[in-house]
Amino acid sequence: QQPVQSPQAVILREGEDAVINCSSSKALYSVHWYRQKHGEAPVFLMILLKGGEQKGHDKISASFNEKKQQSSLYLTASQLSYSGTYFCGTEIAGTDKLIFGTGTRLQVFP
Amino acid sequence: DTGVSQDPRHKITKRGQNVTFRCDPISEHNRLYWYRQTLGQGPEFLTYFQNEAQLEKSRLLSDRFSAERPKGSFSTLEIQRTEQGDSAMYLCASSLPVLSGNTIYFGEGSWLTVV
Numbered sequence: 083q084q085p086v087q088s089p090q091a092v093i094l095r096e097g098e099d100a101v102i103n104c105s106s107s108k109a110l111y112s113v114h115w116y117r118q119k120h121g122e123a124p125v126f127l128m129i130l131l132k133g134g135e136q137k138g139h140d141k142i143s144a145s146f147n148e149k150k151q152q153s154s155l156y157l158t159a160s161q162l163s164y165s166g167t168y169f170c171g172t173e174i175a176g177t178d179k180l181i182f183g184t185g186t187r188l189q190v191f192p
Numbered sequence: 193d194t195g196v197s198q199d200p201r202h203k204i205t206k207r208g209q210n211v212t213f214r215c216d217p218i219s220e221h222n223r224l225y226w227y228r229q230t231l232g233q234g235p236e237f238l239t240y241f242q243n244e245a246q247l248e249k250s251r252l253l254s255d256r257f258s259a260e261r262p263k264g265s266f267s268t269l270e271i272q273r274t275e276q277g278d279s280a281m282y283l284c285a286s287s288l289p290v291l292s293g294n295t296i297y298f299g300e301g302s303w304l305t306v307v
Contacts, residue, residue: 084234112293112294114295114296116298122300122301123283123298123299123300123301124235124283124298125298126295126296126297126298129292129293129294129295131292131293169234169235171235171296173294178223178240178242178247178248178289178294179225179237179240179248180235180237180296181237182227182234182235182236183234184233184234185232185233185234
């Protein structure tokens with residue numbers, strides 16, 4: 083039931099791009115993306131509802147393909163502040179809670 | 193607009209003692225969630241409330257864990273007879289479901305260390 087994220091870890095130089103994937107075996111109603119820095123709580127980034135949504139703000143965007151039960155988070159022109167662990171939270175149709183993925187650790191170096 | 197607040201932020205307790213965590217959600221939010229997170233893992237669902245009603249409890253939640261939200265506002269999570277395996281960060285979150293989705297906002301978390 084837990085969604086699977088890939089890759090497990092990414093190392094980038096400032097200005098490089100990255101894609102993080104989230105895949106579920108269950109029919110999804112929505113996908114939520116969070117970033118968590120060490121020792122802090124997860125911070126909400128964006129929510130995507132079923133309907134093939136794409137969303138973005140600044141240089142971070144995401145897509146949701148409900149037929150494949152997959153979502154991807156796109157980080158372009160990465161900044162040092164993007165470093166952290168990214169989690170997708172999936173809301174299975176008919177439930178009201180999020181089940182979180184395994185996490186992707188992103189490190190951006192100057 | 194204040195966010196989700198949790199208290200205490202850190203708690204060290206001896207094995208066998210009881211501990212209680214408090215969560216104050218964002219004021220207009222009717223849903224309140226408790227999650228647990230251990231190092232290197234994603235948050236793990238424990239339970240959630242809609243107003244004062246506890247609608248779901250994870251099967252992972254043993255009888256030693258109990259949560260309440262008596263007036264549909266703040267919530268408490270109590271762990272009785274703590275064990276070393278209970279050491280984790282306990283996260284509270286709240287939301288107000290709308291047509292555009294059920295965005296869930298987390299508090300800063302309460303770190304529990306059982307020695």
